[in-house]
Amino acid sequence: MIDPKRVELSVYEGIPHLISPVVTQNKKAVGVFRWAIGEMEKRYELLQQNGARDIDSFNEKVAKRKDGEKLPFIIIIIDELADLMASFGKEVEGYIVRVAQMARAVGIHLILATQRPSVEVITGLIKANITTRVALKVASQIDSRTILDTAGAEKLLGGGDMLFVSPQFSKPKRIQGAFITEDEIGEVASFIRENNKQIAEEVSESAPQFDSVNGGYSEKNSPKNLSDIISNNNIFDQYTGNGDDDDLLEEAIETVRQAGKASASLLQRRLKVGYARAARLLDIMEEKGIIGPGEGAKPREVFLGNEGDRGFESKTDN
Incomplete structure (x- = not known):
């Protein structure tokens, strides 16, 4: 989870599904994409070695052989893309396009959100590679076209009224989003944290430490798969750099x-x-x-x- 505003996704902090604490710094957010691309390339190597075309077929082969661990799905959520694009525009655009183009087959997905649907934020390249989109009520027809390539979102009623486009539909589909209060979100997140403590502790104990001197993991603690490094607070540090x-x-x-x-x-x-x-x-x-x-x-x-x-x-x- 990437939350440049620091207040939107903080309620989910600490749930065991997160590979790291919620990322609030733009520089570290760039590191998230670098890590994701590295993970994507590793997964494609695994698929090639096992004769699998995608993550589903790979996991089926692993389940039948009972000699390995399934690859988990990864979802990268960015609450406010505009702030990230303002700081690292071209670089972030390139990373988003590459992940959107290639990572789906290996189980890595993106959810991008912005309150400013301008062409500087939702660029042509990003829009061309993210084919599933949702638009809530917007201020103008221009904003609607920026998101959906068609007018209509400016006429929505608000309150969760939205237009949904995907490769499965030739025209935008009007749907209604559910309203969930902050208290309800907090209660669900607390329940998940309380009832998954053992899983989180087991994963955290097995997480290897990155060797900043040698620039990698020791062979003994080298992560074999994603679950080896979940809950490691410093997972993205090696991809972020210290400025030098x-x-x-x-x-x-x-x-x-x-x-x-x-x-x-x-x-x-x-x-x-x-x-x-x-x-x-x-x-x-x-x-x-x-x-x-x-x-x-x-x-x-x-x-x-x-x-x-x-x-x-x-x-x-x-």
């Missing part, structure tokens, strides 16, 4: 080395990232002594030579 290991850092270094200058606009153009991430990459490179400090609107000085080993050539006098 941005996965575009090497490419950014090579870009400024070749250009002989460093600026946010250069990184935005070459790496196709937003300003916030470009500025963060500049900060990391400055901290590592690769580029000089900012001087207003001027490009920053680059302290790297042209050698292939990227050796440092300090341009400052000692």
